[in-house]
Structures are given as structure tokens and as C-alpha cells.
Amino acid sequence: MLDSLFQNCFDFLESRGYNRGSLDRPTDTARAALTFLPASKYAGSFWEVQVYAIVVCGGRQYRAEEGFSFAVEKLPYEVGDSIELDKVLLIADGEEVTVGQPTVDNASVTATIVEQYRGKKILIWKYRPSKRYRLKKGHRQSYTRLRIDSVNFG
DSSP states (O other): OOOHHHHHHHHHHHHHOOOOGGOHHHHHHHHHHHHHHHGGGGGTTTOOEEEEEEEETEEEEEEEETEEEEEEOOOSTTTTTTEEOEEEEEETTTEEEEEEESOOOTTEEEEOOOOEOOOOOEHHHHHTTTEEEEEEEEEEOOEEEEEEEEEEEE
16 A cells, blocks of 8 residues: 555656656655645545535635635634535536636535634734834734535535
């Protein structure tokens, strides 16, 4: 299994213009391939094609794929609630890609709220020399982690 994974990594990198001489050890190849391949390629078989959608939430675009999770700006829901994201810009199902103008009709993404949390503290330091002005502030952004349950399109 591991040898075939490395062989697929070699083949992938060679198709992108990398030669084997620069990537001698299998660990280097795997590390390099991990930077190019999306995480969904490791679910199931190595080259398995997944259904994914590009959705808009909070003014930002996210790649939504069944079983994966991502963080968005805080949403006013409780942990465990199921929500439906209906602003779907693109749906890809294997070789078939549907692009909306501006959104795809009859398409939605169902997600479950996994957690509400706050990010790392960001420090704001303002300083004016020779004016005795020093101001130190902190800020922590609130986030909501969503787990994608299904990508629905008709």
C-alpha cells in the first residue's frame, strides 16, 4: 500500500515537471505531494473523485466536501444544529462541473455546527514617539466550525 502511494506521488510530481533526481527519498516525495494534492484525495482510494461545492458563507468562499470541516465567522446557532447553505457557486461531481450564474439553482450544502470557539489573540500596539502615547489592545475573533454532511443538487 505504501509503495503504491509513493509510486503515485512520483507519477504525480513527474506529470507536474519534477524529476526523480531532486526527490530521492520517499519521505521527500510524500511531503512534496502532500502540498500539491488536496486532502480529499486521501479519503478512500488515492485517486478517488469526490463531490464538492464552493459555497459562500459570511462573504467568503469555502470548498465544501462531504465529511470535511472548516471554520467560518461566528454564526448565531447552537452546537449540534443543522444548517443549510444555499449560496452555492459551483458543484463538481467527478468530470461534471456546474458553475452558477451567480449561484447554482436547486443546490445546497447541509452542515452541522461542531463547535463555537475563539481564535488566537491578536495584539494591537500603537506608539507615537516623543508624545507619551502608548496603546496596547487585544482582539479575539469568534469562529464557528462546520462539518459538511451532504452536498445536494438536482
